[in-house]
Amino acid sequence: MANLTIRQLRYFEALATHGHFGRAAEACAVTxxxxxxxxxxxxxxxxxxxxxxGARQVRLTGFGEEFSLRVRDILHRVDELGDMARAxxxxxxxxxxxxxxxxxxxxxxxxxxxxxxxxHQELDVHVRETLTPRLVQELTEGRLDAAIVALPISDPxxxxxxxxxxxxxxxxxxADAGTPVPDKEALREMRLLLLEEGHCFRDQALxxxxxxxxxxxxxxxxxxxSTLVQMVGAGIGVTLIPEMAVPVETRSASxxxxxxxxxxxxxxxxxxxxRTSPLAxxxxxxxxxxxxxxNDLRAEENI
Amino acid sequence: MANLTIRQLRYFEALATHGHFGRAAEACAVTxxxxxxxxxxxxxxxxxxxxxxGARQVRLTGFGEEFSLRVRDILHRVDELGDMARAxxxxxxxxxxxxxxxxxxxxxxxxxxxxxxxxHQELDVHVRETLTPRLVQELTEGRLDAAIVALPISDPxxxxxxxxxxxxxxxxxxADAGTPVPDKEALREMRLLLLEEGHCFRDQALxxxxxxxxxxxxxxxxxxxSTLVQMVGAGIGVTLIPEMAVPVETRSASxxxxxxxxxxxxxxxxxxxxRTSPLAxxxxxxxxxxxxxxNDLRAEENI
DNA sequence: ATTTGCCATAAGAAAAAATTATCGAGCAGA
DNA sequence: TCTGCTCGATAATTTTTTCTTATGGCAAAT
Numbered sequence: 001m002a003n004l005t006i007r008q009l010r011y012f013e014a015l016a017t018h019g020h021f022g023r024a025a026e027a028c029a030v031t032x033x034x035x036x037x038x039x040x041x042x043x044x045x046x047x048x049x050x051x052x053x054g055a056r057q058v059r060l061t062g063f064g065e066e067f068s069l070r071v072r073d074i075l076h077r078v079d080e081l082g083d084m085a086r087a088x089x090x091x092x093x094x095x096x097x098x099x100x101x102x103x104x105x106x107x108x109x110x111x112x113x114x115x116x117x118x119x120h121q122e123l124d125v126h127v128r129e130t131l132t133p134r135l136v137q138e139l140t141e142g143r144l145d146a147a148i149v150a151l152p153i154s155d156p157x158x159x160x161x162x163x164x165x166x167x168x169x170x171x172x173x174x175a176d177a178g179t180p181v182p183d184k185e186a187l188r189e190m191r192l193l194l195l196e197e198g199h200c201f202r203d204q205a206l207x208x209x210x211x212x213x214x215x216x217x218x219x220x221x222x223x224x225x226s227t228l229v230q231m232v233g234a235g236i237g238v239t240l241i242p243e244m245a246v247p248v249e250t251r252s253a254s255x256x257x258x259x260x261x262x263x264x265x266x267x268x269x270x271x272x273x274x275r276t277s278p279l280a281x282x283x284x285x286x287x288x289x290x291x292x293x294x295n296d297l298r299a300e301e302n303i
Numbered sequence: 304m305a306n307l308t309i310r311q312l313r314y315f316e317a318l319a320t321h322g323h324f325g326r327a328a329e330a331c332a333v334t335x336x337x338x339x340x341x342x343x344x345x346x347x348x349x350x351x352x353x354x355x356x357g358a359r360q361v362r363l364t365g366f367g368e369e370f371s372l373r374v375r376d377i378l379h380r381v382d383e384l385g386d387m388a389r390a391x392x393x394x395x396x397x398x399x400x401x402x403x404x405x406x407x408x409x410x411x412x413x414x415x416x417x418x419x420x421x422x423h424q425e426l427d428v429h430v431r432e433t434l435t436p437r438l439v440q441e442l443t444e445g446r447l448d449a450a451i452v453a454l455p456i457s458d459p460x461x462x463x464x465x466x467x468x469x470x471x472x473x474x475x476x477x478a479d480a481g482t483p484v485p486d487k488e489a490l491r492e493m494r495l496l497l498l499e500e501g502h503c504f505r506d507q508a509l510x511x512x513x514x515x516x517x518x519x520x521x522x523x524x525x526x527x528x529s530t531l532v533q534m535v536g537a538g539i540g541v542t543l544i545p546e547m548a549v550p551v552e553t554r555s556a557s558x559x560x561x562x563x564x565x566x567x568x569x570x571x572x573x574x575x576x577x578r579t580s581p582l583a584x585x586x587x588x589x590x591x592x593x594x595x596x597x598n599d600l601r602a603e604e605n606i
Numbered sequence: 607a608t609t610t611g612c613c614a615t616a617a618g619a620a621a622a623a624a625t626t627a628t629c630g631a632g633c634a635g636a
Numbered sequence: 637t638c639t640g641c642t643c644g645a646t647a648a649t650t651t652t653t654t655c656t657t658a659t660g661g662c663a664a665a666t
Contacts, residue, residue, distance in 0.1 A: 004309060004381060004384060004385065005308060005309055005310075006307060006308055006309050007308075007654090020612085021612070021613060021614095022611090022612070022613085030654090030655070030656090031655075031656060031657080032612085032613075032614095033613090033614080033615080033616095033655085033656075033657085033658095034654070034655055034656075036613065036614060036615085037614090037615090037654080037655090038654080040614085045385075046384075046385070046388035047388055047389065047392055048388045048391060048392065048581075049581030052445070052577070052579050052580060052581055053579060053612095053613070053614095054445075054460075054577065054579045054663095055579075055611090055612080055613095055662070055663045055664065056612095056663085056664075058612095058613085059445045061581050061582070062397045062398055062448075062582075063387075063388070063391055063396075063397060066387070066397065067384065067387070067388075070380065070383070070384055070387070071384070073380065074377060074380050074381060074384075077373065077376065077377050077380070078307060078377060080373065081307065081349075081370065081373055081374070081377075082307065082348075082349070084366075084369070084370070084373070085349035085350055085351045085366070085370075086350065088351060088366055089350055089351065093366075094365045094366060094369065095365055142355065142357070142362045145365075156632095157632095274355070274357070276355055276356060276357050276358075277355060278351075278352030278355055278364050279364070279365075308622095310623085323643085324643070324644055324645095325642090325643070325644085333623090333624070333625090334624070334625060334626080335643085335644075335645095336624080336625075336626085336627095336644090336645080336646080336647095337623065337624050337625075339644065339645060339646085340623080340624090340645090340646090341623080343645085356643095356644070356645095357632095358631070358632045358633070358642095358643085358644095359632085359633080361643095361644085459663090460663095
């Protein structure tokens with residue numbers, strides 16, 4: 001009934017083209033009875049004769065003729081399945097859904113995209129920029145393939161790969177240039193501008209200053225590092241930003257950048273993906289490229 | 304490698320839609336390990352993971368997603384094969400390639416076509432009108448499904464079914480009306496108009512007169528019965544035609560028809576097809592309809 | 607009439623796929 | 637943190653399918 005097999009269809013096609021059981025069988029690398037039986041069962045399943053067995057030759061019936069057109073089409077499509085799989089073996093193909101947190105995306109993404117599309121021509125990269133908790137959720141739900149976040153995440157469901165560790169730097173008004181960089185105790189006395197709640201970078205900044213993140217601030221949170229820097233430039237206060245953001249964010253603002261020393265605050269950026277993801281191998285490649293992208297960026301800055 | 308089975312594709316589709324091995328297996332009416340193994344082998348054959356087995360759910364990978372689109376399409380087409388076969392089970396469907404000799408076609412074909420297309424709605428009938436030897440050849444080569452000819456053909460490769468026997472009648476000029484119908488000896492002295500060589504009806508006429516068919520005639524052969532009758536109407540001679548042709552051919556010509564007696568010349572018309580034809584059952588039905596058509600025609604003439 | 611080519615069939619062997627039973631990993635509720 | 641539970645993977649065995657080899661029979665060709 002619905003028990004057609006691809007094998008039967010292959011035998012059928014061979015017999016249709018060769019018009020000869022023996023040769024068709026040979027073409028299929030089986031013996032003639034094997035092919036005979038399968039053709040017979042195919043005809044039985046269909047309830048219709050496909051071939052007319054004359055003494056001299058084997059010919060398709062009218063129905064068989066129509067049948068063969070469809071069978072050829074089907075076999076072709078089946079073969080394509082294999083091709084498709086083979087094509088996507090090593091090179092990562094298709095879509096890569098990548099999440100990135102907002103304090104990384106603007107600075108690193110352009111480089112990542114450039115490098116990725118160079119090394120993985122066929123890959124179309126979807127980027128989602130949002131806060132860590134949402135990235136984690138979407139990753140869990142399978143709506144993302146990987147995410148670039150600040151470590152640690154410590155979710156046992158994820159593989160976590162550290163990519164790089166970068167310093168957090170102080171952004172002050174131009175007016176403060178030359179004055180010594182405050183230590184973290186002094187920092188606590190200053191007006192520290194922070195990202196809105198939910199940004200991990202906010203928590204990292206607070207943590208560096210030993211300020212509990214639950215403590216309410218003065219209500220001057222910015223929605224982006226860019227906003228914070230602008231506010232600093234306006235003389236409203238100081239802020240911390242990741243080193244990576246320096247070239248972009250301090251270019252057009254009248255601010256100066258100061259490095260802390262001993263201990264310097266840092267954040268570690270990494271990539272995470274579901275441990276069960278079958279893309280694991282590929283994702284490690286992607287992680288390497290992201291790491292390379294960060295290195296590129298850093299090298300560029302230090303020119 | 305190229306060992307994909309339809310079964311695997313069916314299991315795959317079930318798992319893709321259910322997202323759950325147990326339920327997919329149930330839907331396929333097999334146990335869960337059976338499905339598990341087949342999916343595993345499918346993935347192995349392809350060399351790619353199709354599903355991501357999370358603890359909580361089973362999800363298609365990006366590749367699996369693309370794969371499933373194609374698989375659904377393929378399975379649909381495979382199912383159509385079955386439908387197609389089922390649809391053509393009893394009712395004869397598709398094309399019927401029917402050969403007919405020229406001394407039958409003009410008289411019987413309209414009726415046959417009418418009756419056939421009434422009883423076999425879905426059948427599109429291709430008609431080929433030519434001389435017996437060519438019909439036999441095309442039948443042998445599988446380029447025709449059946450032929451309506453004068454019997455006997457006596458080819459062991461063919462099934463031969465007699466349909467009806469009809470008289471051959473004399474066509475004379477109107478002027479001869481009322482004079483007795485000549486017997487075959489007298490006929491030999493008259494100017495007998497015949498079809499061109501190759502027509503079996505020519506040979507049958509000659510045979511009735513005991514004239515060897517090898518004997519050259521006076522070069523007045525007609526290419527059709529219609530021509531012969533017109534010639535008779537012009538007073539050139541007499542001719543024989545099958546009774547079936549009388550209403551059509553003698554309607555507009557100034558000729559009269561005479562029946563021989565004792566023995567009347569006759570020809571037997573029948574249908575032939577390759578004994579190996581899988582349409583045998585259907586062709587017997589067609590033969591019945593052809594026979595009925597001849598009866599219809601005869602009844603109509605005798606009104 | 608005999609031989610030959612070719613497909614069908616039968617019987618036994620090999621391969622594939624199913625079943626039952628069991629394991630172990632990840633969640634969830636206690 | 638443990639414990640029970642769900643669910644998929646795996647193992648061992650049986651059943652089913654599909655081969656191969658051997659052989660038969662029919663029709664065409666010599």
